[in-house]
Amino acid sequence: MDECVICEREVETTRHHLIPKNRKESPIVPVCGSCHRQIHAVFTNHELKHRFNTVTALKESEEMRKFAAWIRKTNKRHVAVDETKRVSDWRG
Ligand SMILES: [Zn+2]
Ligand SMILES: [Zn+2]
Numbered sequence: 001m002d003e004c005v006i007c008e009r010e011v012e013t014t015r016h017h018l019i020p021k022n023r024k025e026s027p028i029v030p031v032c033g034s035c036h037r038q039i040h041a042v043f044t045n046h047e048l049k050h051r052f053n054t055v056t057a058l059k060e061s062e063e064m065r066k067f068a069a070w071i072r073k074t075n076k077r078h079v080a081v082d083e084t085k086r087v088s089d090w091r092g
Contacts, residue, residue: 004032005055006039007068018053020045029055038067 002013013030016039017023031039042063043052052058059065 002030004035005029006031006035006059006064007071009072018048018055020048022049034071035064035067038064042067 001010003010004013009032011032013032014036015028016031016036017026017028019026039048039052039058043061052061059068
């Protein structure tokens with residue numbers, strides 16, 4: 001258990017490489033599965049590498065702020081299969 005750097009929930013986390021495709025040099029941050037999927041769903045690797053390569057930049061982006069606010073309200077600890085639909089509904 002760790003704290004997700006995006007939604008700040010204490011949950012099981014996955015490792016996100018802040019600089020995609022540069023795994024050796026990239027800093028690694030803990031993000032929950034939901035936020036991680038969202039990061040890669042809304043940003044391309046190119047955008048991540050050049051614009052959202054810090055936790056602050058990711059967290060303050062419009063996309064992730066909205067998502068984090070939403071996911072905190074769901075009280076979901078684990079991402080169930082059906083959450084995929086909820087996520088896509090939220091994204092419209
Ligand atoms: Zn999260
Ligand atoms: Zn990642």
